[in-house]
Amino acid sequence: MTTIQLYNTATRRKAPFEPIDPANVRMYVCGPTVYDRAHLGNARPVVVFDILFRLLAEVFGPDHVTYVRNFTDVDDRINETAQKRKAAGAEGTLEQLIHDRSDETIAWYHADMDALGALRPTIEPRATEWIGAMVSMIEGLVASGHAYAAEGHVLFSVESYPEYGALSGRSVDDMIAGARVEVAPYKRNSMDFVLWKPSPDDLPGWDSPWGRGRPGWHIECSAMAYELLGARFDIHAGGMDLQFPHHENEIAQSCCAHPGEGFADVWLHNEMLQVEGKKMSKSLGNFFTVRDLLDKGVPGEVIRFVMLSTHYRKPMDWTDAKRAEAEATLRGWFGILKAHGYGPQTVSILKEAGDWVQDPEFLGVLANDLNTSGAMARLHVLSKARTAAKLAPFAAGLELMGFVTDWADLARLSGADETPAVDADVAAKVEALIAARAAARAAKDWAEADRLRDVLNDAGVRVTDLGGQASWEPGPEFDASKLEGLT
Ligand SMILES: Nc1ncnc2c1ncn2[C@@H]1O[C@H](COP(=O)(O)OP(=O)(O)OP(=O)(O)O)[C@@H](O)[C@H]1O
Numbered sequence: 001m002t003t004i005q006l007y008n009t010a011t012r013r014k015a016p017f018e019p020i021d022p023a024n025v026r027m028y029v030c031g032p033t034v035y036d037r038a039h040l041g042n043a044r045p046v047v048v049f050d051i052l053f054r055l056l057a058e059v060f061g062p063d064h065v066t067y068v069r070n071f072t073d074v075d076d077r078i079n080e081t082a083q084k085r086k087a088a089g090a091e092g093t094l095e096q097l098i099h100d101r102s103d104e105t106i107a108w109y110h111a112d113m114d115a116l117g118a119l120r121p122t123i124e125p126r127a128t129e130w131i132g133a134m135v136s137m138i139e140g141l142v143a144s145g146h147a148y149a150a151e152g153h154v155l156f157s158v159e160s161y162p163e164y165g166a167l168s169g170r171s172v173d174d175m176i177a178g179a180r181v182e183v184a185p186y187k188r189n190s191m192d193f194v195l196w197k198p199s200p201d202d203l204p205g206w207d208s209p210w211g212r213g214r215p216g217w218h219i220e221c222s223a224m225a226y227e228l229l230g231a232r233f234d235i236h237a238g239g240m241d242l243q244f245p246h247h248e249n250e251i252a253q254s255c256c257a258h259p260g261e262g263f264a265d266v267w268l269h270n271e272m273l274q275v276e277g278k279k280m281s282k283s284l285g286n287f288f289t290v291r292d293l294l295d296k297g298v299p300g301e302v303i304r305f306v307m308l309s310t311h312y313r314k315p316m317d318w319t320d321a322k323r324a325e326a327e328a329t330l331r332g333w334f335g336i337l338k339a340h341g342y343g344p345q346t347v348s349i350l351k352e353a354g355d356w357v358q359d360p361e362f363l364g365v366l367a368n369d370l371n372t373s374g375a376m377a378r379l380h381v382l383s384k385a386r387t388a389a390k391l392a393p394f395a396a397g398l399e400l401m402g403f404v405t406d407w408a409d410l411a412r413l414s415g416a417d418e419t420p421a422v423d424a425d426v427a428a429k430v431e432a433l434i435a436a437r438a439a440a441r442a443a444k445d446w447a448e449a450d451r452l453r454d455v456l457n458d459a460g461v462r463v464t465d466l467g468g469q470a471s472w473e474p475g476p477e478f479d480a481s482k483l484e485g486l487t
């Protein structure tokens, strides 16, 4: 079995990954706040942790991985859009309009991330569906003295958790010295953070022992991870910008709510996508969305290729030169497979025959802390194979990397002509000719076998022989009329 090595941000070391339960490997990734389109930076964790999800599924089996990624749908910016729509005369209650806005943003997010070849996580919880779990977790923290209520708020007391700051390597004293924010009068310590806060009357809120209000952002992830993955699970991931304070606060809450359990074993953080040396972010305004690129005609797999060309723990830029290079490489790769008759039929024959196996070296490189660029270099070597059968590890590697999600798409991806549609009766004729050719070969009637091969060639039928089986597809020059009157 391939050993996966992961760099754990919490220990600052790379170590072999050993799941708590190999029959159910559990991973939580912090998902988006669904108030607007995702920008290209937001797509980086999605693509990177999609590779990890696929790798875990390859190593431990697809039914043995649970991947949770949440939607944060409690947010002032979602409320603002809904309020504006209401003011402009939109029908429905404010709650409905808020829910509609989240639904709309989630649908965009799905469409954009699907286009990048990212698989949907196993579970995608919405924070608003888990408020009860958040309230119980906060009640537990108050009861055990790790949190206190003040003026309708509930705050986590960082002094009650001596390990606070361990993940990001900061001490509470340094944090206080470095903080420039104005401290709310109800906080006992300036670093204490909000678990629950009051909701204004005109905004959505939920009943709680501390009055009508809503959860803080950090408790959402702690509560959903606990409900869906348990008190201790394998991997927790997100962008480096979340390490402090978001992940530090998640650890404090979860470890205090479930003492002795440990929360996540491994922490992974992707570095930032940058624009001229600065994090691409909504607040800086230096962003463009995934949809902007797709609309400009940049294919999703090209965006994915560029993302994966840089190691996830290094900052990276998006440049047009990288886009062009990725496009040329992918075209070349898909063209090779197309020329060797690859398509849904060929792939399913290879899979059924058990010939769809990953190249061990490719897998080993990828498993080394997700060395995606190294894995792509290995794919380049594998792409040099000369026959359809020997190209199988290359094709399987492209699928594992998520560059191909539908083998019927190869024509589009290779930039070749579209594969012509074929009627069922014409297809039956082609198959009869292929079967007759196989029978002629079996009978060692080489002249007849050659004649049938030429007929198929002339009609533009591309036949790929894989061991005992043949698959076929119409080439761009396919001409059904040349099959008339033949059997
Ligand atoms: N420039 C970036 N590069 C890589 N990852 C990023 C970048 N910006 C945000 N992320 C990641 O995107 C995910 C979604 O984050 P979130 O929804 O909080 O972003 P946001 O607040 O909408 O964006 P911004 O950070 O631009 O304000 C998080 O895992 C976060 O770490």
Ligand SMILES: [Zn+2]
Binding pocket: 029, 030, 031, 221, 246, 250
């Ligand atoms: Zn989170």
